[in-house]
Amino acid sequence: MTCTCQTVEAVPVIRLCQDHHCYWYGDQRRTSISGVMKRVWPVKPSWDSQDTPDSVKRKVENARERGQQVDEMFSQWVVGNLKVLPPTINGAGRRDDAVERLSALMDWWNSRPFGEVNYVATQKIVHDDELAGTIDLVLNCGEYILDLKNTSSIETTHSLKLGAYADLHQRMHGRKVRVIGDIHVTKKRDEPVKVKFREYELSIALNEWQKVREFWSLVRRKTKAAQNAEIDMEPELETAWRREA
Numbered sequence: 001m002t003c004t005c006q007t008v009e010a011v012p013v014i015r016l017c018q019d020h021h022c023y024w025y026g027d028q029r030r031t032s033i034s035g036v037m038k039r040v041w042p043v044k045p046s047w048d049s050q051d052t053p054d055s056v057k058r059k060v061e062n063a064r065e066r067g068q069q070v071d072e073m074f075s076q077w078v079v080g081n082l083k084v085l086p087p088t089i090n091g092a093g094r095r096d097d098a099v100e101r102l103s104a105l106m107d108w109w110n111s112r113p114f115g116e117v118n119y120v121a122t123q124k125i126v127h128d129d130e131l132a133g134t135i136d137l138v139l140n141c142g143e144y145i146l147d148l149k150n151t152s153s154i155e156t157t158h159s160l161k162l163g164a165y166a167d168l169h170q171r172m173h174g175r176k177v178r179v180i181g182d183i184h185v186t187k188k189r190d191e192p193v194k195v196k197f198r199e200y201e202l203s204i205a206l207n208e209w210q211k212v213r214e215f216w217s218l219v220r221r222k223t224k225a226a227q228n229a230e231i232d233m234e235p236e237l238e239t240a241w242r243r244e245a
C-alpha cells in the first residue's frame, strides 16, 4: 500500500491512509472513532495490554488478518464486483478460512436478512470537522448502518462505534438512520460458520456515543497536549513519524 499522509497541496476531500489508519481532510487530520475510544475509554480490551501473552497477541493478529480479508471480499461481492468465490491460498492468496466465512456470508445475505435493499455502499467514510470513520455497510441510503465482525466475541463498547457512525452519517446526509448493528461471523472448531445479526438500540447508542465524544472534547480542552490531533494518531503512525523525524 502507499501512504497518503503526505499533505502538501492535498485536495480538501476526506481520505484514509491505509498504511497508518489515518484520516485526512486536505492537510488536516481527523481523529478516528477508535482513536477517540482509545484516548478516553479507561478500560482497554482484554487482549490489548503489555502483559498480554504472545500466544494471545498472535491469535488476535491472526483473527484481524482473517477479518480484513473477509471484509475486503464481502465489500466487493455485495456491490457486484466479485462474481465468484476467490481461489484460496494456493491460487491467489486468500485464506481458506476467510473464503469459508465469505461463503457463509453470501448464503446469509442471499436469504435477504434486511428485506428489500435498494442501495448498498461499502467501506463508506463518514466525517465531520474533527472525526472520521469507515462504515462497512450502508443500506438504503443510510437506513441501515452495519459493521462486519469476524472476532469470536464483540467488545461491549462496540455499540458506541455504531452510534458514532450513525451520528456522522445522519449529519452528513440528513437522513434518519433506522437500524444499527453488527453482522457477526463466528466459527467454532469442527462446526460450520455462523452468521447472526446483532442490533443495537439506536437512541441508546447515539446518546452514549454523545457522552463519550463530549468527554473526549473536554479532555482536549483541558489538556494542552491533547489539543493537537496528532496525539490521537494510531501508534504505528506515531512510531513512523518519530522514526522519520
Ligand SMILES: [Zn+2]
Residues within 6 Å of the ligand: 003, 004, 005, 006, 017, 018, 019, 020, 021, 022
Ligand atoms: Zn500514511
